[in-house]
Amino acid sequence: MFDALIRFIREQYRTNEFIPLHAPVFNGREREYVTETIDSTFVSSVGAFVNRFEANMATYTGSPRAVATVNGTAALHVALRLAGVQPGELVITQPLTFVATCNAITYCMAEPLFIDVDRHTMSLSPTALDAWLGEHAQIGDDGFCRTRIEGKVIRACIPMHTFGHPAELDGLVDVCSRWRLMLIEDAAESLGSFYKGRHTGTFGGMGTLSFNGNKIITTGGGGMVLTDDVFGERAKHLTTTAKKPHPYEFFHDEVGYNYRLPNLNAALGCAQLEQIESFVAAKRQLALRYAEQLEGSPLHFFREPEHCRSNYWLNAIICDSFEQRVALLKATNDASVMTRPIWQLMNRLPCFTHCRRGDLSNAEWLEERVVNLPSSVPATSTSEFLT
Known part of the structure; x- marks a missing residue:
């Protein structure tokens, strides 16, 4: 039944060998930049490529500030700290996500509160969010969003842009504003994705990215906090062990984290980011071919939401x-x-x-049916294939 699909996938990648779900592509200046870093001896968290990577990412996404971290989970953790999340508080997110989203909440000794997704985005539903808050929450005398019965603070809301497809951001921004929730976008999978012409991760108070080896661009491991200048300064301070600048003295004014991205990784990221638009274009072409191949079959290809440009990080059926x-x-x-x-x-x-959780019918329906297909940037060579 699935032979035609398997044959089609092999045709895209021109190989009889094992085809991974998503592999990195190094067709640019990666080797040159990494070698330059090694020659400089600045391979750790201090070096020109870290600053360059942050500046280039801020320019590409349109974010006022970008702060590099050692991975995407660290970026989420720092964002939650900056949002003021305290032990015992609640942070709203979706149940259909990678575990890192919830792990970061737990690092703050807070608790995830699960709200359903929309089927057409596979991301947090603003309608479900507003309905749950209307039934179970209220704005307290102190101005915080709290649960009606226990009075627990609901501090923030983290939608995740599933497989690179943007969530319904207009609705989420509106609901979070009315309920006084800090909107933190988990944009780990959506670098190169735009909602109504604006890059994901730039709609809330903060957004976070991931550059793991399986993402659309990679630094080997790495992440980024996208935010404004005020939060950006705090993020940089916290991620560099909260050390106050000084030519030689060591003074740390609060508990910080050793979360800075090494210069070696940033060099790789700079070369990868130079190719981001070609990667997105190739992946969008692959998605179009999948959609055409599956037209009329019992397998339904998941297309980008309306008014969006998705990076199609992982193709889904x-x-x-x-x-x-x-x-x-x-x-x-x-x-x-x-x-x-x-x-x-x-x-x-x-x-x-x-x-705690609301009705999760859509997430449960998707959990039973969604499969990801190989989504690497397709091969361009004509090496020996199916001989």
């Missing part, structure tokens, strides 16, 4: 049933074509089963 999903995963992986199911919902994981 929606199966007709859980049974079809299981069969597709087995057939493709048995054929050495890597496919993956969507994440298990966070509220099902042992560490988060106790967390």
Whole structure:
């Protein structure tokens, strides 16, 4: 049943060998920049490429400030600290996400509160969010959003732009503004994605990016906080162990984190970022070919939401049933074509089963049906194939 799809994927990548889900591509000046870093001996968290990477990312995304971190989870943790999240408070997010979103909340000794997603974005639903808050929350005399019964502070809201597809940001900005919630966008997967002409990660008080090896561009490991100048200064201070600048003295004015991105990684990131638009264009062409290939089949290709330009980080299809999903995963992986199911919902994981949640019908429906297909930038060579 899935032979045609497997054949089609092999044609895109021109190989009979194992096809990964998403592999990095190094076609630019990566080797040159990394060698330059090694020659300079500044390979750790101090070096010209860190500043350059931050400046170039701020320019590309349109963010006033960009602060590089050692990974995307660290960026989320710092963003939550800057938002003032305190132990025992609640942070709203979606159950359909990678575990890092919830881990970062837990690092602050806060608790995730799970609200449903929309099927057309696979990201946090502003309608579901507003409905839950209207039923269960109120603005306290102190101006904070609190649960009606216990009076727990709900400090922030973290939507995640699933597989690079932007969430409904207009609605989320409106709801968070009315309920006095700090909007922090988990844009780990959506570098190169735009909502109504504006880059994801720049709509809330803060946004975060990831440059893990499987992202659209990579620094090997790395992340970024996108924010304004005030939060940016605080982010840089916290991520450099809260050390006050001085020619030789060591003085740290608060508990900080050793979260800065090494210069070696930033060099790789600079070379990768120079190619971002070509990567996005190639991935969008691949997505179009997938959509055409699957037209009329029982597998439904997930397309970008209206008014968006998605980077199609991971291409997704929606199966007709859980049974079809299981069969597709087995057939493709048995054929050495890597496919993956969507994440298990966070509220099902042992560490988060106790967390509050609303009705999660859409997330549960998607969990049973979504499969990711190979999404690397396709090969351009005509090496030996299917001979």
